[in-house]
Amino acid sequence: MVSIHFDNVSKSFGNNQAVSKLSFIADKSQKIVFLGTSGSGKTTGLRLINRLISHDSGHIYINGESIENVDPVKHRRNIGYIIQKGGLFPHKTVEENILTVPRLIGMDKKTSKERLYQLLKLIKLDESYLNKMPAELSGGEQQRVGIARALISQANLILMDEPFGALDPITADSVLRDFLAIQNELKFTAVIVTHNVMEAIKASDFIILLHMGKLQQKGSAKELLFNPVNNFVRRFFDSNRFELELEAISLEDLTPYISKDIISELGSKLSIRECMNKGLHREQLLKATEEFKANYIN
Ligand SMILES: Nc1ncnc2c1ncn2[C@@H]1O[C@H](COP(=O)(O)OP(=O)(O)OP(=O)(O)O)[C@@H](O)[C@H]1O
Numbered sequence: 001m002v003s004i005h006f007d008n009v010s011k012s013f014g015n016n017q018a019v020s021k022l023s024f025i026a027d028k029s030q031k032i033v034f035l036g037t038s039g040s041g042k043t044t045g046l047r048l049i050n051r052l053i054s055h056d057s058g059h060i061y062i063n064g065e066s067i068e069n070v071d072p073v074k075h076r077r078n079i080g081y082i083i084q085k086g087g088l089f090p091h092k093t094v095e096e097n098i099l100t101v102p103r104l105i106g107m108d109k110k111t112s113k114e115r116l117y118q119l120l121k122l123i124k125l126d127e128s129y130l131n132k133m134p135a136e137l138s139g140g141e142q143q144r145v146g147i148a149r150a151l152i153s154q155a156n157l158i159l160m161d162e163p164f165g166a167l168d169p170i171t172a173d174s175v176l177r178d179f180l181a182i183q184n185e186l187k188f189t190a191v192i193v194t195h196n197v198m199e200a201i202k203a204s205d206f207i208i209l210l211h212m213g214k215l216q217q218k219g220s221a222k223e224l225l226f227n228p229v230n231n232f233v234r235r236f237f238d239s240n241r242f243e244l245e246l247e248a249i250s251l252e253d254l255t256p257y258i259s260k261d262i263i264s265e266l267g268s269k270l271s272i273r274e275c276m277n278k279g280l281h282r283e284q285l286l287k288a289t290e291e292f293k294a295n296y297i298n
Pocket residue numbers: 013016017018036037038039040041042043044045195
């Protein structure tokens with residue numbers, strides 16, 4: 001697991017302060033989400049991590065080491081980067097796209113092929129895709145290939161900029177689910193930029209909520225939803241709040257308020273939203289959710 005520490009980091013473009021004195025430590029979090037309105041500094045924050053942009057002041061540490069001390073090209077090769085629509089090279093086949101970085105870093109052919117087939121399974125595409133060109137793939141398939149390309153060199157840090165933003169909601173949800181399963185298996189750290197609040201709640205252990213370059217609140221989805229530190233944070237989640245709350249709370253959280261039988265029947269890791277979708281124990285789930293909210297302490 002990679003720890004990321006921003007210490008008073010600022011970045012301006014001319015007079016425009018894109019990121020302003022941003023500080024956070026994400027050391028026990030595997031999935032960190034930069035969330036915020038348009039222009040709030042999410043992409044800038046992400047690109048500061050892989051040094052596509054350099055910060056004006058402050059320090060960024062990855063695993064305790066200042067990124068300023070590392071050669072930017074080497075630094076970037078150790079970090080996977082996934083952008084909207086996959087960002088695939090249009091004139092290369094799927095296989096060539098995925099194997100670009102292994103070739104650059106001199107990974108031996110046998111290892112890279114083994115990983116290629118392992119990842120193909122994880123992204124749920126079969127071998128017939130290897131010779132296809134990106135234009136022959138759907139948006140969701142392109143994004144799956146983008147995920148494989150970012151993971152093949154065994155980077156333990158993956159940066160994702162609106163990775164599901166160009167997909168329809170159903171495809172986005174299916175690629176996100178598969179991505180989360182892969183992350184759970186391979187255990188890399190992911191930093192994900194999104195403006196989609198539901199996606200942020202599903203994908204995060206830790207949220208950095210930004211507005212106009214400034215940090216508004218950092219913490220788990222539950223902390224931001226049930227313990228907002230200011231009006232901006234409160235209002236940010238107001239539309240669709242009920243659904244968001246049901247997504248943020250897992251059945252495990254309701255342990256003190258609901259019978260063990262229901263928990264073992266439905267599965268403790270499920271969100272209350274997923275439990276509700278099963279159509280079982282609705283009354284008990286809603287009552288226990290209200291009790292959880294009333295007793296919520298950070
Ligand atoms: N290369 C650049 N040159 C000049 N200004 C920039 C540059 N990149 C970003 N900005 C400005 O910095 C601010 C933050 O931009 P950024 O792209 O980080 O926001 P964002 O939260 O990712 O927005 P969105 O969700 O719309 O992509 C914006 O005001 C933007 O116009």
